Amino acid sequence: MEHVLSMKDLTRDEIYSLLDDAQKIINGEQLHIQKKTLALLFFEPSTRTKMSFEMAAHRLGISLLHFTKDTSSVQKGESLYDTVKTLEALGTNLVVIRHPDDAFYQILKEKVNIPLVNAGDGKGEHPTQCLLDLFTIYQEFGTFKNLNITIAGDILHSRVAKSNAYALKNLGAVVKFAAPFIWRDEDIPVDYVSIDEAVEQSDVLMLLRVQKERHQASAIPQVEDYLSNYGLTIEREKRMKQGSIILHPAPVNRGVEIDDRLVECKRSRIFKQMHNGVAIRMAIIHQLLKERGKLNVVAN
Incomplete structure (x- = not known):
């Protein structure tokens, strides 16, 4: 595992290895990575992803370099490639990037x-x-084998939907999508169901944020109608399978894709996902540096 860029690049064994390492961290294993530096290049807003990488680095003892687009040489025309090569030349050991361009990493x-x-x-x-x-x-x-998992919402504009659809199918889950017709992505080989079918069939219902920033206002169904037509209402939650759970990558548009009262209900694992994000990102950092032979680790 040289990079973590696409779920299509990770084997099943690599995925399970990361999950196992994350569980060890959750169980109390402590790792300290000495004399390493991680750079965060975020060209788009982020709360959970950016701050969980910060927390992961803090817990691992890694120094952080923070990048701010508005005060960087990007404003002078510097390319992403030259920015990353600069960080490499300065001695950075790992770079985490969020960028508005699809597959920005191909050139890197x-x-x-x-x-x-x-x-x-x-x-x-x-x-x-x-x-x-x-x-x-x-x-x-x-x-994951034979679990019924539905990803519901703004499929067309969701990078979360694409990564999860590929990975979950690869791991043996039965994956379905539920979405308004205008937000379907026919390039992804996944069958569509209605939200009412989804709540009754799914072991896992993964709701997606309405990504208003990625499409024209005319393409957004009326907000007051979205929850009743496409979202998880109180009535729909009552029809979910026993033992089924609710996921959401967040930020959550409360009262749009999910009724506000369900965000922290018994089925919801939304804040547990956020908690798990730190352990997974610690595991990713650890394994990437280990694979490159650049790891001095003290484990307790």
Whole structure:
């Protein structure tokens, strides 16, 4: 595992290894990585992803370099490639990048000599979010095989949907989508069901945020109608299978894709996902540096 850029690049064994390492961290294993530096390059807003990488680095004892687009040489025309090569030349050991361009990493991965982590590329993928989703599901069910999982919402604009659909199918889950017609992505080979079918069939219902920033206002169903037509209402939650759970990558539009009263209900694992994000990202950092032979670790 040289980088974490797409779920298509990770084998099943690599995924399970990351999940196992994350569980060890949750169980109390402490790792301290000495004399290493991680750079965070976020060209788009982020709360959970950015801050969980910060927390992961803090717990591992790694120094952080913070990048601010508005005060960087990007404003002078510097390319992403030259920014990353600069960080490499300065001695950075690993770079985490969120960028509005799909597959921004293609130009980088063959030309830099340090590990790269995709923290979200345009409408492409979000592998670290996918891995924490997988971890949360695995904790709950102990397997992916034959689990019925529906991803519901703004499929067309969601990098979370793409990463999860590929990874979950690869791990043996039965994956379905539920979405308004205008937000379907026919390029992903997944069958669609209605939200009412989804709540009755699914072991895991993964709701997606309405990504208003990625499409025109005319393409957004009326907010007051979205919850009743496409979201998880109180009435729909009552029809969910016994033992089924609710996931959401957040931020949550309360009262839009999910009734506000369900965000922290008994079925919800939304805040557990956030908690798991730190352990998964610690495991990713640890394994990437270990694979590169650049790891001095003290384990307790």
